[in-house]
Amino acid sequence: QVRLVESGGGSVQAGGSLRLACGASGYIGDTYCMGWFRQAPGKGREGVAAIDSDGGTRYADSAKGRFTISRDNANSTLYLQMNSLKLEDTAMYYCAAAPGIACSRAFGGPPSSAIPPPLFFAKWGQGTQVTVSS
Numbered sequence: 001q002v003r004l005v006e007s008g009g010g011s012v013q014a015g016g017s018l019r020l021a022c023g024a025s026g027y028i029g030d031t032y033c034m035g036w037f038r039q040a041p042g043k044g045r046e047g048v049a050a051i052d053s054d055g056g057t058r059y060a061d062s063a064k065g066r067f068t069i070s071r072d073n074a075n076s077t078l079y080l081q082m083n084s085l086k087l088e089d090t091a092m093y094y095c096a097a098a099p100g101i102a103c104s105r106a107f108g109g110p111p112s113s114a115i116p117p118p119l120f121f122a123k124w125g126q127g128t129q130v131t132v133s134s
Contacts, residue, residue: 002026002123004095009128016085016132022078022095022125029053033103035115036069036080038091038130045094047115049080052103058115062088085132093128096121 008020020036028034035050035058049069050058057069068081078095098106098121106116 002028002097002099004097004123004125006093006095006125006128009093009130011131011133012085014085014087014132014134017081017083018085018130020080020082020093020095020128020130022080024076024078024097027099028076028097029100031100031102033098033101033106033116033120034071034078035096035103035121036078037094037096037118038089039094039127040091043091045118047117048093050103050115051078054102056103058103058113060115082130085130087132087134089130090132091130093130095125097123099123 003025005023012018032053036048037045038048039045048060048063051069051071066084070079103116106120
């Protein structure tokens with residue numbers, strides 16, 4: 001049974017940085033897709049970044065150049081380094097995993113660099129709050 005636990009959220013001023021971590025217990029498999037999503041009050045859950053087991057990464061346009069997703073396989077931990085934070089980054093951030101499935105399997109047709117939709121991910125953490133203030 002895969003279990004995900006996020007940490008690292010908090011309050012930060014605009015322009016600051018935070019690093020989120022997601023500890024994974026249980027066997028995810030040699031092939032997997034993991035991602036970070038966020039949900040602000042009154043809005044839907046949106047993908048921020050995703051990473052394949054081969055190290056390939058995907059980012060939302062809002063995250064490109066500011067956020068970096070990475071995974072420490074030895075410690076089974078997923079990270080999201082967030083720099084140059086903006087007010088609009090305020091949200092609950094969730095870690096998600098699709099054990100045994102590559103990110104590309106979420107899409108049919110030509111290869112896509114998009115982040116798979118939430119329904120693609122079978123496992124979710126409880127979330128960690130990020131609040132950016134002016």
